[in-house]
Amino acid sequence: MLLFTCPNCGPRNETEFHYGGQAHVAYPANPAELSDREWAEYLFYRENTRGLFAERWVHSAGCRKWFNMVRDTVSYDVKAVYRIGELRPETLERAAAATAPDQPQQLAPAQANPNNASEGV
Amino acid sequence: MSTEHLPEHPEFLWRNPDPKKSYDAVIVGGGGHGLATAYFLAKNHGMRNIAILEKGWLAGGNMARNTTIIRSNYLWDESAAMYEHSLKLWEILPEELEYDFLFSQRGVMNLAHTLGDVRESVRRVGANQLNGVDAEWLDPKQVKELCPILNINDNIRYPVMGATYQPRAGIAKHDHVAWAFARKCDEMGVDIIQNCEVTGFVKDGNKVTGVKTTRGTINTEKVGLCAAGYTSVLAEMAGFRIPIQSHPLQALVSELHEPVHPTVVMSNHVHVYVSQAHKGELVMGAGVDSYNGYGQRGSFHVIEEQMAAAVELFPIFARAHVLRTWGGVVDTTMDASPIVGATPVENMFVNCGWGTGGFKGTPAAGLTFAHTIATGSPHALNKPFGMERFETGALIDEHGAAAVAH
Numbered sequence: 336m337l338l339f340t341c342p343n344c345g346p347r348n349e350t351e352f353h354y355g356g357q358a359h360v361a362y363p364a365n366p367a368e369l370s371d372r373e374w375a376e377y378l379f380y381r382e383n384t385r386g387l388f389a390e391r392w393v394h395s396a397g398c399r400k401w402f403n404m405v406r407d408t409v410s411y412d413v414k415a416v417y418r419i420g421e422l423r424p425e426t427l428e429r430a431a432a433a434t435a436p437d438q439p440q441q442l443a444p445a446q447a448n449p450n451n452a453s454e455g456v
Numbered sequence: 457m458s459t460e461h462l463p464e465h466p467e468f469l470w471r472n473p474d475p476k477k478s479y480d481a482v483i484v485g486g487g488g489h490g491l492a493t494a495y496f497l498a499k500n501h502g503m504r505n506i507a508i509l510e511k512g513w514l515a516g517g518n519m520a521r522n523t524t525i526i527r528s529n530y531l532w533d534e535s536a537a538m539y540e541h542s543l544k545l546w547e548i549l550p551e552e553l554e555y556d557f558l559f560s561q562r563g564v565m566n567l568a569h570t571l572g573d574v575r576e577s578v579r580r581v582g583a584n585q586l587n588g589v590d591a592e593w594l595d596p597k598q599v600k601e602l603c604p605i606l607n608i609n610d611n612i613r614y615p616v617m618g619a620t621y622q623p624r625a626g627i628a629k630h631d632h633v634a635w636a637f638a639r640k641c642d643e644m645g646v647d648i649i650q651n652c653e654v655t656g657f658v659k660d661g662n663k664v665t666g667v668k669t670t671r672g673t674i675n676t677e678k679v680g681l682c683a684a685g686y687t688s689v690l691a692e693m694a695g696f697r698i699p700i701q702s703h704p705l706q707a708l709v710s711e712l713h714e715p716v717h718p719t720v721v722m723s724n725h726v727h728v729y730v731s732q733a734h735k736g737e738l739v740m741g742a743g744v745d746s747y748n749g750y751g752q753r754g755s756f757h758v759i760e761e762q763m764a765a766a767v768e769l770f771p772i773f774a775r776a777h778v779l780r781t782w783g784g785v786v787d788t789t790m791d792a793s794p795i796v797g798a799t800p801v802e803n804m805f806v807n808c809g810w811g812t813g814g815f816k817g818t819p820a821a822g823l824t825f826a827h828t829i830a831t832g833s834p835h836a837l838n839k840p841f842g843m844e845r846f847e848t849g850a851l852i853d854e855h856g857a858a859a860v861a862h
């Protein structure tokens with residue numbers, strides 16, 4: 336039994352949660368313009384990372400809210416838990432590292448949209 | 457310690473050669489599917505200068521971890537054709553491979569516990585019969601006659617309302633199947649190379665020309681991926697995407713018991729399936745763990761729930777003990793059907809996506825994948841199973857027949 340920390344309720348047994356697969360998969364911006372290949376990618380292709388994976392979980396037997404988690408798919412260690420709408424933590428760290436050390440941590444405007452598909456793993 | 461009393465080591469079933477500089481074809485993954493593919497490449501297509509590269513030991517992946525259920529009662533024509541062809545091969549392989557791997561056609565029962573189950577099952581029996589697959593619908597009394605230890609009373613949460621039954625289905629000894637294929641491959645000159653992990657590919661433009669391994673770079677005309685749960689990792693190295701998700705799938709055995717269970721019973725609805733191995737252990741499995749995982753282990757609550765379901769269905773098991781549990785990494789697709797065909801990389805082919813139920817498919821996967829690799833185009837049986845179906849929409853949805861797992 337894995338122990339997950341819901342951002343709203345705290346640590347709870349795995350059995351209280353349901354899995355939602357890869358996080359940060361955005362609905363296509365222009366669905367009418369997608370090719371068959373692009374639809375296939377959106378509907379059926381998901382990352383299958385061996386290692387750190389950003390994924391969605393819902394606390395179905397608790398607050399019933401969705402949230403994101405970064406979990407190692409080999410050791411099953413949970414590395415980060417964050418709310419829907421927030422960026423994956425490494426993305427923030429990368430952005431922070433990219434700014435000069437004497438500047439306050441800032442996000443580039445392009446990263447402000449948390450559902451941007453390019454933020455996926 | 458003296459070794460003088462030890463018997464002679466039995467004959468080795470295959471050599472352990474060092475990799476050559478180049479091969480006509482390289483199969484990545486030495487599980488059942490890799491072995492069967494190499495076997496049919498050598499036997500049906502005369503390709504003898506080929507190698508199987510296995511990162512661990514031969515058949516130590518899902519091939520060593522599955523619960524060996526073999527059946528062909530799938531819903532759609534494409535799957536019935538593929539799995540029934542496989543079952544027919546199982547029926548002749550012990551003789552062809554000259555190895556009795558204890559294929560026991562003791563029948564498989566898929567229980568129905570709800571009206572929805574009943575309708576789906578009766579429909580599937582009809583579809584099976586039209587496709588020449590032996591299938592019957594049993595009422596609870598007939599279920600009890602075939603498997604007397606099953607509880608068909610109304611005193612459980614989901615009473616048994618009937619079952620589909622395939623008499624020609626059954627179980628076999630998975631290790632022996634692997635060894636049988638390995639011996640024949642070796643006899644035909646196939647190099648089986650263990651402890652040889654593929655770490656990358658050599659490409660000339662979009663064409664694969666070699667594989668990088670922990671034992672050096674090997675040139676090859678063609679590559680066939682048979683890496684089950686690790687296929688995505690290899691596809692990423694090769695530079696293409698594949699629509700599979702890897703999940704832990706667990707199973708367990710009890711201690712040895714007198715023969716009490718004459719067939720194989722699976723329940724999609726209460727999530728357990730049980731057979732009794734030749735030696736006497738009760739072999740049980742259930743569904744995958746919900747999350748993606750490469751850990752070859754899952755969570756304990758999956759085992760707890762399957763035991764609860766097993767004891768309701770088989771009250772006689774209440775005093776049995778769990779002796780061992782283990783897990784594998786299974787490669788699931790969105791339509792619960794395999795992917796066997798070409799890849800976006802020239803001369804690279806892929807066989808994967810058999811998920812929770814590819815042991816039964818081993819012979820047909822080998823036959824059709826070998827055809828695909830040797831001729832460059834699919835066999836009639838695997839034509840519908842190409843990756844392009846996710847673009848055309850011609851999915852083969854077997855979520856019903858794929859059952860609880862297996």
Ligand SMILES: Cc1cc2nc3c(=O)[nH]c(=O)nc-3n(C[C@H](O)[C@H](O)[C@H](O)COP(=O)(O)OP(=O)(O)OC[C@H]3O[C@@H](n4cnc5c(N)ncnc54)[C@H](O)[C@@H]3O)c2cc1C
Nearest residue numbers: 485487488489511517518519522523525654784814815816
């Ligand atoms: C618990 C469990 C129960 C199951 N029960 C059933 C059942 O009852 N009936 C049924 O039909 N099916 C069942 N299955 C499914 C079945 O086991 C698989 O579908 C089937 O074994 C997959 O094909 P394979 O034998 O070639 O896979 P594997 O044996 O997993 O072979 C893949 C091989 O590729 C190797 N590999 C991976 N990456 C690399 C690399 N980079 N370089 C070199 N080698 C590599 C791996 O080490 C592995 O040996 C079950 C599976 C599990 C886990």
Ligand SMILES: [Zn+2]
Nearest residue numbers: 341344394398
């Ligand atoms: Zn919560």
